[in-house]
Amino acid sequence: MTDTQMDRSGRSFSRRKLLAATGAVGAAAIAGCTENAGNGGNERVVVTGSSTVFPVSDRLAEEFMNQNDGISVTTDSTGTGGGFNNNFCPGDSEINGASRQIKDAEVEECSDSGVEPIEFQIGKDAVTMAVHNDSPIDCMTYDELAEIWREDGAETWSDVNSDWPDEEIVRFGPPSTSGTFDWFSTNVIGDAGSHVTQYEKTENDNELVQGISSTQNAIGYFGYAYYRENQDALKALEIRETEDDECAAPSIDAAQSDAYPMARPLYIYVNKDALQQDAVYDFVEFYIEQSSTDVISDVGYVPVSEEQAQSNLDKLESEAN
Known part of the structure; x- marks a missing residue:
């Protein structure tokens, strides 16, 4: 030595x-x-x-x-x-x-x-899926998320669930160079198809927060830290893998206990x-x-x-x- x-x-x-x-x-x-x-x-x-x-x-x-x-x-x-x-x-x-x-x-x-x-x-x-504060949607399953985020998937919210608004979905998310993009594509979209390519994309998560918070009918995803810093400006969706599961909100405790399904x-x-x-x-x-x-x-x-x-x-x- x-x-x-x-x-x-x-x-x-x-x-x-x-x-x-x-x-x-x-x-x-x-x-x-x-x-x-x-x-x-x-x-x-x-x-x-x-x-x-x-x-x-x-x-x-x-x-x-x-x-x-x-x-x-x-x-x-x-x-x-x-x-x-x-x-x-x-x-x-x-x-x-x-x-x-x-x-x-x-x-x-x-x-x-x-x-x-x-x-x-x-x-x-806890990967966080967020929507505009005025969104009537509170919880989504993996299948619903995949329908929104896969190529050739839903165009309007009502395409995913007839009880949701008949309005065009506006997507904000990380680019394909992002590890969050890779994780979400693999673990949530999975076999449902490839990640949609036409959406507002940036590595700057603060810009994602700004886009979602200022755009009606918007949805986007990023790391939990960025949501926690801006939680008054936009709404975090609760997530469940299947219809049979309980909805779980993103949080440090939920990620630590694996109660939140999008922990990584x-x-x-x-x-x-x-x-x-x-x-x-x-x-x-x-x-x-x-x-x-x-x-x-x-x-x-x-x-x-x-x-x-x-x-x-x-x-x-x-x-x-």
Whole structure:
């Protein structure tokens, strides 16, 4: 073991002991962040990927920089797939947030560039389907959602349910580069067909919120954190997989207990070679430590268990050495 590895191992062990004894940084201590925040330091860590994971990465980047002079952590919301294809796999970012697991084709693309992605689950999300506040609709099944979101599906609300308005459906959602798009297409639309291509699409979830809240007969989906920040402006639908199930509203508690059917894990992927850089290793270690704390729930997601965080820390140390 090299001196650097011995130092890293000892530092990681000490920090984990401190975490267990005193707890991690509280949510109240963390200030809001802006995209591409940086302090102009000499060492730089680049985080790209999922718009869902972005608020977590951005917030933790700001706190980490507050505690570590000379390190700049930049965060960019590129979408899960966009981050893998355009930034992480080509080696232009060290970390990629993901709202789904990496695909085999992406692993191969990374491998072709000499990048080995290391996976860490950092939380859990409740994918939220929202409508305009004036919508009379309160709950939907997976089949009804698939009818709205599949290619050549329903054109009006009454096409889905005769009790619903005879008005054209206006759709807002993430693009095909998004992990949320992939998750929804696979798990909700499923065998009913392919995702509709003609709809208002953007990686900026705040723009989705604005579009739905200002458009009659609108519907759209995104990560729960964005709904929670704007819950007075639009209505979240309750969801049930089948007609026989109970309707469940999205919430942190419902996602944690799996009572909400559209709950899903969230990840970061780290370039293994980049872990040899102290700035990258230390930021990932900090990120994992915070993933089991109220920082995650304060953003709007479910923290991982302390056991999961510890397992991730052990994995980080093993992969770096």
